[in-house]
Each structure stands twice: as C-alpha cells, then as structure tokens.
Amino acid sequence: MRMNFTRRDWIFGTLGSTAWAAIAxxxxxxxxxxxxxxxxxxxxxxxxxxxxxxxxxxxxLPSDDGPGATEAGVIFFIDxxxxxxxxxxxxxxxxxxxxxxxxxxxxxxxxxxxAGLSKGxxxxxxxxxxxxxxxxxxxxxTLLGFLGNPSYGGNRGSAGWKYIGFEDRMVWTPPFGYxxxxxK
Numbered sequence: 001m002r003m004n005f006t007r008r009d010w011i012f013g014t015l016g017s018t019a020w021a022a023i024a025x026x027x028x029x030x031x032x033x034x035x036x037x038x039x040x041x042x043x044x045x046x047x048x049x050x051x052x053x054x055x056x057x058x059x060x061l062p063s064d065d066g067p068g069a070t071e072a073g074v075i076f077f078i079d080x081x082x083x084x085x086x087x088x089x090x091x092x093x094x095x096x097x098x099x100x101x102x103x104x105x106x107x108x109x110x111x112x113x114x115a116g117l118s119k120g121x122x123x124x125x126x127x128x129x130x131x132x133x134x135x136x137x138x139x140x141x142t143l144l145g146f147l148g149n150p151s152y153g154g155n156r157g158s159a160g161w162k163y164i165g166f167e168d169r170m171v172w173t174p175p176f177g178y179x180x181x182x183x184k
Contacts, residue, residue, distance in 0.1 A: 044082040044090065048113060049097055050075055055115040056135075057142040059122050067159035069142050077145030077154025078138070089137055096134025103128055 042050050057069035057078070069075075082090050104111055107128070108121055117125065129135050145154030147164070155161060161168060 042079045044079050044093075045075075049093075050079065051115040052097065052100070052113055053078060053093075053138065055117075055122060056126065056138050057145070059119070059126055060139055060142045061146055066163045069146060071156065072146045072154055072159040073156035074142050074145035074154050076156075077148065077152055078141045080153040081141055081144075086141075092133050092137050096129075096132065096137070099132070099134065100125070100129060 045053060054070065054075040057074045061069040061072075061074070063070055082093060100114060104114055104117070104125055107125060108117060111117055111121075114122060114125065126135065145152075146160040148154055148160075150156065150158055158166075158168065160166075
C-alpha cells in the first residue's frame with residue numbers, strides 16, 4: 001500500500017508538538033520584545049546578572065559614534081538565545097559570571113557589581129578575562145544581537161542594520177553592481 005504524503009504533511013509530521021510550542025514561545029517573546037522593548041521579562045537572567053551582561057555588551061559595542069549594544073537591546077537577544085537555540089551555553093554564562101564576580105571582588109574590593117564599576121575599571125576587568133570562553137561567547141552574542149534580524153529580540157529598531165547601511169528589502173532589482181551592468 002502506497003501512501004501519498006505532501007511536503008507539508010512531511011514537515012508537520014517531522015516537527016513534533018514540542019517543537020511547535022518552542023517556536024511559538026520564541027516568536028511571542030520576540031514580538032513582545034520588539035513591540036514593548038522595555039517590558040520584556042528575562043527568562044534566564046535575574047536583574048543583577050542582566051545588568052552585568054548588558055554592561056559587558058556595552059563595553060564590547062559602545063554607544064560612542066552610533067548606536068551600541070544598549071540601543072539595540074542586545075541583552076534581550078542574549079537572554080532569549082540562552083533559553084532557545086543556545087541552551088548549551090548556559091553553564092558558560094553561569095560559571096563566567098561567578099568567575100567575573102570573584103575577580104571583581106579581588107580587583108575592586110567593596111564593589112557591588114560589574115555594572116557598578118567605572119568604565120575604566122570595567123575595561124580592566126574585561127582585559128583580565130578576554131581569553132575566556134565566557135568573554136568570547138558574550139562577544140559573539142553581542143554581535144549577533146546587534147546585527148541579527150530584529151525578530152530574534154535584538155537589533156531593536158534595526159539600529160545595527162541602520163548603522164552599517166543594510167537595507168532590509170524583500171526584492172532587489174538588477175543591476176546590483178558593475179558585474180551585473182548588462183543584466184536585463
């Protein structure tokens with residue numbers, strides 16, 4: 001007996017109901033983050049950890065000659081990444097934040113948080129961890145959150161795209177450049 005399956009049947013059959021729930025939750029979080037940028041709730045970070053990660057992201061991509069990590073809402077992208085597609089990086093953040101706070105307490109006795117340090121002190125502390133997996137992971141997440149599609153929770157108001165001159169258009173018409181000058 002032969003069964004006739006359409007591509008749609010196959011797709012729906014291969015994606016279990018769990019996947020659909022995760023996809024729907026991810027889309028809802030991204031939509032809320034975009035529509036109400038400062039009302040989105042953190043799912044992975046607590047407020048203190050979010051403040052420290054946001055301050056690190058701002059050191060990586062500062063708001064000096066244009067929008068930075070803060071304006072692009074990178075912290076919301078990172079939080080969402082750690083509860084969806086990058087759950088395997090959660091321990092890197094947990095252990096990294098713990099190590100960061102231990103180093104902060106030794107280097108700057110009496111300080112309460114990374115976010116509470118001066119910009120100079122933050123830079124000094126980040127130079128001490130710049131070769132760690134933790135710093136590299138935050139660096140990558142910061143860039144992804146700045147330049148990624150806004151539907152993923154970062155790049156608010158297309159701040160990153162505007163900064164690099166990216167035009168989000170569905171269709172481009174030739175010629176694209178000198179190599180396409182004779183296209184018709």
